[in-house]
Amino acid sequence: MNAPDAPALELAGLRKSFGKTEIIRGVDLTIARGERHAIIGPNGAGKSTLFNLITGRYVPTSGSVYLNGQDVSGLAPYKINRLGLSRSFQITNIFPRMTVFENVRCSLLWSKGYRYSFWHMVGRSRDLTEATDAILEQINLTARRDLPAGVLSYAEQRALEIGITMAGGANVIMLDEPTAGMSHSETEYIVNLIRDVTEGKTLVMVEHDMSVVFGLADRISVLVYGEIIATGTPEEVRADPRVQEAYLGAALEAEH
Numbered sequence: 001m002n003a004p005d006a007p008a009l010e011l012a013g014l015r016k017s018f019g020k021t022e023i024i025r026g027v028d029l030t031i032a033r034g035e036r037h038a039i040i041g042p043n044g045a046g047k048s049t050l051f052n053l054i055t056g057r058y059v060p061t062s063g064s065v066y067l068n069g070q071d072v073s074g075l076a077p078y079k080i081n082r083l084g085l086s087r088s089f090q091i092t093n094i095f096p097r098m099t100v101f102e103n104v105r106c107s108l109l110w111s112k113g114y115r116y117s118f119w120h121m122v123g124r125s126r127d128l129t130e131a132t133d134a135i136l137e138q139i140n141l142t143a144r145r146d147l148p149a150g151v152l153s154y155a156e157q158r159a160l161e162i163g164i165t166m167a168g169g170a171n172v173i174m175l176d177e178p179t180a181g182m183s184h185s186e187t188e189y190i191v192n193l194i195r196d197v198t199e200g201k202t203l204v205m206v207e208h209d210m211s212v213v214f215g216l217a218d219r220i221s222v223l224v225y226g227e228i229i230a231t232g233t234p235e236e237v238r239a240d241p242r243v244q245e246a247y248l249g250a251a252l253e254a255e256h
């Protein structure tokens with residue numbers, strides 16, 4: 001059931017071990033609807049593992065993940081996706097020989113396919129084209145619509161990937177290092193784009209670039225050695241002495 005008052009995401013006593021090593025060591029976190037939330041922390045802290053627990057790629061060793069109030073722990077990723085959570089991939093996940101338009105249309109079709117029969121879909125192909133074009137407009141790729149996706153610049157490919165992530169209409173969007181490998185100007189471009197396309201949705205992102213995190217997130221969680229040591233607004237997290245000590249001081253210094 002989709003409980004209208006439930007938070008977008010709730011993690012309760014979440015743990016994950018690989019063999020005998022516990023990587024996620026009891027994470028509790030509530031993310032409100034419409035919130036933009038960043039998960040930061042040093043290398044090896046368990047950020048990707050936590051991300052994969054939320055999206056269903058990994059099954060928790062114990063604890064639960066609730067999406068819009070519904071327990072999704074242990075469900076297959078595609079089922080979690082159909083319940084309203086969509087993720088991007090760190091590695092570009094587009095079809096390079098298909099056009100930009102076809103890439104987005106394909107993901108729209110996939111996401112709606114389970115609800116509409118094939119013939120119903122064919123009858124609605126004009127709607128599908130319109131929906132695809134609306135997404136291309138949102139991600140500023142209308143001018144690139146009919147080019148093979150493989151010829152786009154790196155930043156444009158990441159924008160396309162965000163479009164593909166958004167295409168299913170999920171209300172919780174998970175982005176894994178959306179600005180990885182980008183120049184300063186590309187980063188700025190993608191941050192603005194993410195801000196626009198996630199308006200009114202819930203965003204959870206893992207990100208290393210502190211300027212992106214502090215520019216985009218309403219709240220931040222700091223993960224250190226499999227535990228969240230602080231959660232709060234950017235100002236609260238920046239001022240938190242535990243965070244300074246464990247991580248942020250060093251990370252912010254490294255930026256200068």
Ligand SMILES: Nc1ncnc2c1ncn2[C@@H]1O[C@H](COP(=O)(O)OP(=O)(O)OP(=O)(O)O)[C@@H](O)[C@H]1O
Pocket residue numbers: 018023041042043044045046047048049050
């Ligand atoms: N499938 C796995 N099997 C065994 N160990 C794993 C697995 N996935 C991750 N680990 C270990 O878990 C720890 C946390 O890894 P994870 O990738 O989640 O950290 P991270 O915070 O995302 O790091 P980074 O910032 O470097 O991407 C690491 O020590 C890693 O070796």
